[in-house]
Amino acid sequence: MKRLAIFTAAAALLSAPVFAETWNGTLVDVMCKNKDIASHTKKCALGCAKSGFGLVTGDGKFVKFDEAGNAKALAALKATEKETDLKAKVEGTLDGDTVQVSSIAIQ
Numbered sequence: 565m566k567r568l569a570i571f572t573a574a575a576a577l578l579s580a581p582v583f584a585e586t587w588n589g590t591l592v593d594v595m596c597k598n599k600d601i602a603s604h605t606k607k608c609a610l611g612c613a614k615s616g617f618g619l620v621t622g623d624g625k626f627v628k629f630d631e632a633g634n635a636k637a638l639a640a641l642k643a644t645e646k647e648t649d650l651k652a653k654v655e656g657t658l659d660g661d662t663v664q665v666s667s668i669a670i671q
Contacts, residue, residue: 583657584666589621591637591652591670597626606647613638619654619663627658633665644670 590601593612601620609617617637618628629637633656640652656665 584655585658587619587621587627587654587663589619589652589654591617591641591650591654591668592620592626593617594628603648604650606641606644606650609641609650610638613641619652627654627663628661629654630656630659630662630664633663633668636665636668640668640670646670 590604591609592601592604593609594615594617595612596604596608597618597620613634616629616634618626620626633654641650644650651671653669653671654663654665655667656663658664
């Protein structure tokens, strides 16, 4: 019985990274997700930060970030020198329609 419990725990830990996904797109605040993202600015995203953040993918789909992802997006925006074209790579797991973000890198 003890071996079965250890095996099950090990299998669960090893399978968790399998569900991680990567998305590429444009980082945008929730309030502006339906606007022209090509002209969306860092200043606007920072100003609308309270609405939360997400990513508009190349096919136009919007994926919303969880609270931890919102904090990571805000930190990434503050750290970047880019003012427009906020392309980003996001890693995490999809939980319903929300991404549980593990990392964000503005490219």
